[in-house]
Amino acid sequence: MTVTSDSPISAATAVETTSGVTNSAISYSTTDSTLAVPGYTYQVSVVRPDGTTQSYATLSSALAAQSLYDNTSNGDTQSDKSAQAFQVSYKADYQSANIAFMTDSGVAPMSAIAAAGVTSGVYTSTYTAAAGYYFTADGQPSGASVAADGRTATFTFNYDNTDNTGASDSAAQSFTLKMAPASQSGNISFSYADAIGSPAVPADVPLAGVTGDSKTGTITAPEGYYIVSIAGDPYNVVYTDETHQEATYSVILDDTDNGNSATDRDSQDMVVTFAPNNQTVNVIQAMPDGTTSVVDTQNAKTNQSYAYEYTTPAGYYVASGSAAAASGMTTEISNDGKTVNVTGTYDNSKNTDASGTDEQTQDTTITLSKSEQVAMFKIDVPT
The missing domain is CATH 3.10.20 (Ubiquitin-like (UB roll))
Structure with missing residues (x-):
């Protein structure tokens, strides 16, 4: 009994050789249990004298079909010129x-x-x-x-x-x-548009996490400014009111292929741009009888310079200390009290309404006094 040469295991190996006399029973010590190999199925083929084969599912069934030694004329030699062959063929499961x-x-x-x-x-x-x-x-x-x-x-x-x-x-x-x-990152940076001077730029807001993380936060414009634009497509931005003084943001960190590196090859960035609010300065004229009127209104940007020269109406003057300057403003009364120079800087009020109108105006009040008048009478006496 041999294993076939094309078997995935024990190929072309001899399993067992047995012998007997003509027409005696063929017997192997090998059994089906010893032929069994885990993970494999096998069959036993009997090779006929003409070279053809007959296959059987087990050794016992093959021996039942071919149970006796044949009658080959071998004389008194101890060798068989045409030994009966049993072949075992394994197949992987x-x-x-x-x-x-x-x-x-x-x-x-x-x-x-x-x-x-x-x-x-x-x-x-x-x-x-x-x-x-x-x-x-x-x-x-x-x-x-x-x-x-x-x-x-x-x-x-x-x-x-x-x-x-x-x-x-x-x-x-x-x-x-x-x-x-993978590690992912983002960054929120800030800039100004149409600002007067060089206002302080808020520090960047770095974002760090991993793929799929959600990041949220709030952006608040500096005093006297509003959010004029936001550039950063991955971010969802919602303004908290119509004045654009404040906005909330959210972003899902993306899936950039960074491998195991701690550095993001494509950071998710957003740029927030602030612009100065509209600011309003009023000069108010207060008459001696208590009535008031606005004599000058100017609008400009946060931190922009302001200047106005007020001239009193005829018959009135401004007494020393009667020009109450608004915050950020100074007043200078001329020696004759007929003019007042109001100068200063527009403030950084953020109290704007939906249309951008300043609800916290800088009001300078100039209180007038009546000028003294002299009446002269001339009497002509006839001579």
Whole structure:
């Protein structure tokens, strides 16, 4: 009894040789249980004198069909010119494996793979990590090799030897390759448009996390300014009111393929631009009887310079200390009290309404006094 040369195991090896006399029973110490190998099926073929074969599912059935030694004329020699042959042929069983990809938090960045092969067969494949993820260097099953940057992993294993009949596996192998979300970043920076002078620029707001993280926050314009524009498509921005003094933002960190690097190759950035609010300065004239009127109104930007020369109406003057300057303004009364120079800087009020009108105006009040008048009478006496 031999194993066929094309068998996946024990190819072309002799199993057992037995002998007897013509028409005596053929008997092997080898049995079906000793021929059985986990993960393989076998059949036993009897080779006929003409070279053809008849296959049987077991050794016992083959011996039942060919139970006696033949009648080859061998004389008194101890050799058989035409020995009866029994051949054992093995076939590897169907095997399968499930390969999953998972993070520590239970997220599956990639679809699982169902692999199929045969007993002791070799499976090998190289995977590219899903965008925004990488293969970790530790926690991998035996046979996994991860690239230095974590972007690819090669996995090799041998199928097991479960006894299976047909194309189904009663105990599929299961493997999990460990992955992690890549580091991602963003940055919010600030600038000014049409500002007067060089107002202080707020510090950048850095954002850091991993693929899929949600980041939220609030942007508040500096005093005297409003948010005029925002550039940064990945961000969702909502103004808290119509004056654009404040806005909330949210962003989902993207899936840039950074591998296991802590540096983001494509940061998600947003630029917020502030513009000066409209500011209003009024000069108010107060008459001696208590009535008031606005004699000058000017509008300009935060921090812009202001200047106005007020002239009293005829018959009135401004007494010393009677020009109450608004915050950020100074007043200078002329010696004769007939003019008042109002100068200063527009403030940084942010109290604007929906249309941008200043609701906290800088009001300078000039209080008038009546000028003294002299009446002269001339009497002509006849001579």
